[in-house]
Amino acid sequence: MADFIKEFFTKKTVVAIGLGQLLSLVITSTGFSSSELARKGINAPTSQSFLNYVLLGVIYGGVMIYRRKPLKAKWYYYVLLAVVDVEANFLVVKSYQYTSITSVMLLDCWSIPCVILLTWLFLKTKYQYRKFVGVAICVAGLVLVIFSDVHSADRAHGSNPIKGDILIIAGATLYAVSNVSEEFLVKSADRVELMAFLGFFGAIVSACQISILERDELKSIHWSAGAALPFFGFSVAMFFFYSLVPVLLKISGSTMLNLSLLTSDMWAVLIRIFAYHEKVDWMYFVAFAGVAVGLVVYSGSDKEEDGIRTETGDEQQSKHFDEEAGSGSSSRTVYNSRPGVTSTSASEKDKIPRGKDMARETQGNKFRHLGVYKG
DSSP states (O other): OHHHHHHHSOHHHHHHHHHHHHHHHHHHHHHHHHHHHHHTTOOOHHHHHHHHHHHHHHHHHHHHHHHTOOOSSOHHHHHHHHHHHHHHHHHHHHHTTTSOHHHHHHHGGGHHHHHHHHHHHHSOOOOOHHHHHHHHHHHHHHHHHHTSGGGGGGOSOOSOHHHHHHHHHHHHHHHHHHHHHHHHHHHHSOHHHHHHHHHHHHHHHHHHHIIIIIHHHHHHOOOOHHHHHHHHHHHHHHHHHHHHHHHHHHHHOHHHHHHHGGGHHHHHHHHHHHHHOOOOOHHHHHHHHHHHHHHHHHHSOOHHHHHOOOTTSHHHHHHHHHHHTTOOOTTSOEEOSSTTOEEOOHHHHTTSOOHHHHHHHHHHHHHHHHTOOOO
């Protein structure tokens, strides 16, 4: 039993679960900010995210300028990522206008199989049976929450459920693309570079979209302390969320990130219990425990995965960017995937005598020593 606990509750597992739940709490706070803005009649999803991108660009861009390091990835990678990320945020927030929160919660799970498929295809991530068991337990826990009495008041259909469902599925798919792209870039390029360019290009894309879709909405807003505080609070929370996401992506990957965020609605209910003294159904606590167990099962240490490293993972991705940056050379020493083992280039191999040549040279030296040499 002790060995079983040690296998699951490694330092990496504890850090991943703890960081994932911190991100879940942060995203929960953004939900409360959005609800407060909606209650005040402010409907500007792209504008809410705009300040977050500005903060990312200014703060991490300043760090990049201070470091003066060359780029590890092409700039157009970040342009594509920014477009996908901005539109994912827009579609998910927009879907709340047309469908119920229950449908949003259920369909948002679509991002999990998308992430698993994309990481398997493009990042060559190997998923063992235990990983799929963890995913299944997490999703089952969320479904239990959805069909419990916790959200019984939210089961009414929205104004256009089909349109809302399409929006949330599209948004969840884009979230999966964004998360997997960030995982690739943070493992093979640089976290500061990723945040700086995501913020810079995200701010540009958001500004263009605001000028087209939300210009009139912003003009109609009567700014006051009650409206400004949740608006800026949302941006600050999103800034911390975006800053911490790459850390979890590097530790456990994008699938773990999406599984951790399943608990955001559960944290929201807990806050309502203690802040507003609301009562919840007993199934909620069972579901919360189920998701927690699923996270532990998924993030549990895999000895085979930790002990065997191949060039199809992070090393291959980093090598790809090094070659693009022109740092590669045909005569350089190539390091083997095992620490402490090196292999030489082709030009150097020609200089090294091989089996029979070495034996012949040794025999020749012997004959020279005896005064008799046969060529």
